[in-house]
Amino acid sequence: MDFIYNIAVSIVNFHLKIIAQFNPKLKLxxxxxxxxxxxxxxxxxxxxxxxxxxxxxxxxxxxxxxxxQVLRERYSGFKIVLSFFSPSGYEIxxxxxxxxxxxxxxxxxxxxxxxxxxxxxPKFTVFVKYDIWPNYLFELKRRKLRAILISAAFRENxxxxxxxxxRMRRALSVFEHIFVQNEASKTLLxxxxxxxxxxxxxxxxxxxxxxxxxxxxxxxxxxxxxHKTCVVVGSSWPEDEKLLVEYINKHSxxxxxxxxxxxxxxxxxxxxxxxxLNVDTALFSEKLNVDLKNCSVFxxxxxxxxxKIYSYADIAYVGGAMGTTGLHNILEPAVFGAPIIIGxxxxxxxxxxxxxxxxxxxxxxxxxxxxxxLDQLLHDNALAKKLGGLNTNFIKKNKGAVIQITDYIRI
Numbered sequence: 027m028d029f030i031y032n033i034a035v036s037i038v039n040f041h042l043k044i045i046a047q048f049n050p051k052l053k054l055x056x057x058x059x060x061x062x063x064x065x066x067x068x069x070x071x072x073x074x075x076x077x078x079x080x081x082x083x084x085x086x087x088x089x090x091x092x093x094x095q096v097l098r099e100r101y102s103g104f105k106i107v108l109s110f111f112s113p114s115g116y117e118i119x120x121x122x123x124x125x126x127x128x129x130x131x132x133x134x135x136x137x138x139x140x141x142x143x144x145x146x147x148p149k150f151t152v153f154v155k156y157d158i159w160p161n162y163l164f165e166l167k168r169r170k171l172r173a174i175l176i177s178a179a180f181r182e183n184x185x186x187x188x189x190x191x192x193r194m195r196r197a198l199s200v201f202e203h204i205f206v207q208n209e210a211s212k213t214l215l216x217x218x219x220x221x222x223x224x225x226x227x228x229x230x231x232x233x234x235x236x237x238x239x240x241x242x243x244x245x246x247x248x249x250x251x252x253h254k255t256c257v258v259v260g261s262s263w264p265e266d267e268k269l270l271v272e273y274i275n276k277h278s279x280x281x282x283x284x285x286x287x288x289x290x291x292x293x294x295x296x297x298x299x300x301x302x303l304n305v306d307t308a309l310f311s312e313k314l315n316v317d318l319k320n321c322s323v324f325x326x327x328x329x330x331x332x333x334k335i336y337s338y339a340d341i342a343y344v345g346g347a348m349g350t351t352g353l354h355n356i357l358e359p360a361v362f363g364a365p366i367i368i369g370x371x372x373x374x375x376x377x378x379x380x381x382x383x384x385x386x387x388x389x390x391x392x393x394x395x396x397x398x399x400l401d402q403l404l405h406d407n408a409l410a411k412k413l414g415g416l417n418t419n420f421i422k423k424n425k426g427a428v429i430q431i432t433d434y435i436r437i
Contacts, residue, residue: 077437089155116130172202179207234357254282266345271299274303274305347389349371360381361417
């Protein structure tokens with residue numbers, strides 16, 4: 027089984043280099059991985075004490091950040107290595123102040139694992155959620171180095187719980203402790219003989235709560251919104267935008283403003299979205315050249331602003347679940363007390379299931395359901411505030427994972 031896995035990684039590595047010539051995002055990762063060991067050599071000295079944090083992408087980084095911040099302060103004499111697997115995490119957080127050096131994690135070969143750990147020699151390692159790489163973990167175990175997994179969530183259909191998942195089960199057993207989001211995950215791990223597990227909840231609740239402590243004011247959003255009801259559409263995909271554009275074009279915008287922050291920032295798709303709207307629409311990139319207060323739709327064709335923009339939402343629509351790309355973070359608007367609308371494909375997102383059950387989140391599957399839900403929320407302010415309050419309370423009662431995790435860590 028180990029032989030098959032290692033052959034598969036080599037095949038993936040070979041094909042990635044070819045495909046990357048035609049895919050700019052993949053190319054960033056392929057090129058970035060060639061620089062990892064040079065960066066580590068320059069940043070880490072032989073006598074340094076090091077903490078290693080690993081995240082698959084941006085979402086996992088945001089999830090782990092409250093824990094990273096505590097450890098950064100508690101162990102200020104340590105150097106911190108932050109690694110990402112995906113360009114969508116590395117490219118956005120490569121200058122993160124939480125770390126002394128940020129790198130791409132080289133592909134999971136035995137050689138790379140040995141070389142990486144030779145360079146880093148971490149006193150303690152934190153993996154976030156689900157990015158489990160067997161060769162790195164086995165090498166940590168061989169060297170008797172400590173590692174934990176935080177904010178993990180498991181489902182029965184994952185390889186860990188299948189007859190062919192022996193290697194992945196062995197990799198999980200390397201962690202000295204696993205902090206899971208829910209009891210169902212803990213039960214699954216016990217079924218495969220892993221008992222060093224704590225149900226701590228999801229660190230994302232702590233992370234989004236931190237947003238309330240920041241200054242979320244954006245002057246250009248104030249200028250755009252005026253005193254009208256604001257619908258914020260976050261991380262939308264074409265499947266989401268098709269329904270929302272139809273709604274906006276069919277209904278009066280006299281008392282309503284729409285902010286759309288697409289997930290995809292490709293200029294062609296942004297322009298197509300803008301042209302599909304029959305109302306005055308501004309792009310973030312041209313905000314200095316338009317009269318924002320007279321526009322009905324504001325398209326945010328840049329990254330890094332959505333968490334602040336959600337503070338202006340009277341109603342939020344979070345994308346990803348109308349198609350199959352995966353629901354984006356519904357906790358970000360929830361913390362600001364916005365009622366939330368999502369698509370129909372949310373089965374893999376336990377927080378969505380629970381928030382729908384508690385009624386602060388509404389799921390829609392087609393245009394008619396979107397129209398009915400938006401009409402109701404736009405015309406019944408008391409109802410919108412009630413549902414938003416349910417979301418705020420949901421965040422409050424699920425905080426606390428960070429304290430449990432950081433209380434465990436002693437180096």
